[in-house]
Amino acid sequence: MPVREEITLGMPVRDALVILAEGNVGAATVLARVASGEAGGDILDIFHLDDMNMRGIQIWVAYKDWAGEDLAVFLQGVRHHDARMIECVNAVGRLGNYAWLAVKHWQEDGERRRIV
Numbered sequence: 001m002p003v004r005e006e007i008t009l010g011m012p013v014r015d016a017l018v019i020l021a022e023g024n025v026g027a028a029t030v031l032a033r034v035a036s037g038e039a040g041g042d043i044l045d046i047f048h049l050d051d052m053n054m055r056g057i058q059i060w061v062a063y064k065d066w067a068g069e070d071l072a073v074f075l076q077g078v079r080h081h082d083a084r085m086i087e088c089v090n091a092v093g094r095l096g097n098y099a100w101l102a103v104k105h106w107q108e109d110g111e112r113r114r115i116v
Contacts, residue, residue, distance in 0.1 A: 004100070007050050016046055022056030030063045030074070039071040048078045054102045058089045062102075065092065081105065 007016040013035055021028035034041035049059060066088040067074035077085035081104050089102040 004053075004055060007046070013043060013046075016050075020046060020049060020055050020059065024056040024060055026060035026064065027056050027058075030059055030071070033071055034075065039075055041071070041075055045075060045078050048081065051105055052078075052081055052086065052102050053100060054089065055100070057098050058093070058100065058102055061089050061092045061097075 005019050007019050017028065017031045017035060021031055031046065033039070034045050035043060049055070054062060062077065062085050063069060063071070063074045066085045067077060076082070083104065086102045086104060092098075093100065093102075
């Protein structure tokens with residue numbers, strides 16, 4: 001089973017953003033905006049995304065499809081681990097677009113690397 005690379009508190013922010021973007025340009029753009037402080041974003045939001053096991057295309061789907069490309073709405077969903085946002089991301093994944101589940105909190109779910 002493939003494993004997603006972990007991010008840690010001690011790593012440079014740039015490295016964490018590259019890991020979370022997983023090569024998806026849209027996700028990288030959203031993450032850069034969040035890390036720059038746009039719409040009140042901050043580095044803690046990056047860890048919220050990691051806690052929800054959201055990376056790459058999942059971040060782009062949450063931003064584009066669920067939040068309607070509104071960064072403030074996206075950040076609210078991230079900060080509240082919004083169940084509707086997670087379901088939107090997982091619904092797209094169930095169509096075969098990616099194999100990873102977004103979860104409310106990976107520690108509570110028991111396994112962060114579950115494949116849909």
